[in-house]
Amino acid sequence: MVAYGIFSSPLGKILIARSELGIALVEYLNSEKAAASYLAQLAGGEVREDKAGVEMVYHELLEYLDRRRTHLDWPLDLRWAGSDFQRRVLAATAELPYGAVTSYAGIARRIGTPSAVRAVAQALRRNPVPIVIPCHRVIGNDGDLVGYAGNRISLKRTLLSLEGVPVAARGRRIERDHMYVRAGADTEYCVPTCGSLSRQSLAGLTLFGSRGHAESLGLTPCASCRPDLHPLSA
Ligand SMILES: [Zn+2]
Structure with a gap:
């Protein structure tokens, strides 16, 4: 299961997706329509929108962008990375x-x-x-x-x-x-x-x-x- 949400940030719209193992995607979106092509990268993952499921990560990202945090110690799920x-x-x-x-x-x-x-x-x-x-x-x-x-x-x-x-x-x-x-x-x-x-x-x-x-x-x-x-x- 992969939960994702699309959020506003000082860097524009950001898509965050996480699996049960960790964060799988952080993508800058030019438009919400662009989200589909990014989510399509998660082949075999059962993807569903679940803002609440990634909300905490989003708040930490905002803290980072506001210089209130220097590390994002999130578990990552890089199984979709190329090689x-x-x-x-x-x-x-x-x-x-x-x-x-x-x-x-x-x-x-x-x-x-x-x-x-x-x-x-x-x-x-x-x-x-x-x-x-x-x-x-x-x-x-x-x-x-x-x-x-x-x-x-x-x-x-x-x-x-x-x-x-x-x-x-x-x-x-x-x-x-x-x-x-x-x-x-x-x-x-x-x-x-x-x-x-x-x-x-x-x-x-x-x-x-x-x-x-x-x-x-x-x-x-x-x-x-x-x-x-x-x-x-x-
Ligand atoms: Zn020196």
Whole structure:
């Protein structure tokens, strides 16, 4: 049994569907008519409208969009996701923390297929549960906000801004120079000018909108560039 509801949100109409195992779909709707084609993806699921059945999830989503919540710890039901590859991409993306970004190439590297950058982008374009699995935190290697929910860059910008990720004035690119940096799996974080970091590909980096976001993961300030003593100007 899959229960679904269509709700209003600051991001427009949203369809939420859940099975007995977990959330199966979160979709932005251009119109209520579009819901049918999304629900058709749930092949074999017995789908029925049941707003009350997903109402609590909807309220948590509203809290998230109002910055009263930074995590949506919902059980997910990804059995309708396309392939094992897509599930691996989604799992790696789910690990990106709040307030952090990396690139499609970075996700490809993390799942052990560094050349599969386009396939990663395709897999995220078909993310069945955006926001919950934060594909908005995955950007182009040059920092561009590309490919979100079709081509709705403004949604990606809104979700990143919400988390304190600086987006350039013209709104299509993150401001890498204004973000703290973690290289690979380092236990320290840096200012972007430390060592050779500013010349390194985003693929090997995670960027943070604030020191707090980096430190909430247990990262400590780099002993060389000392972001704690020399923080970036806001
Ligand atoms: Zn450093």
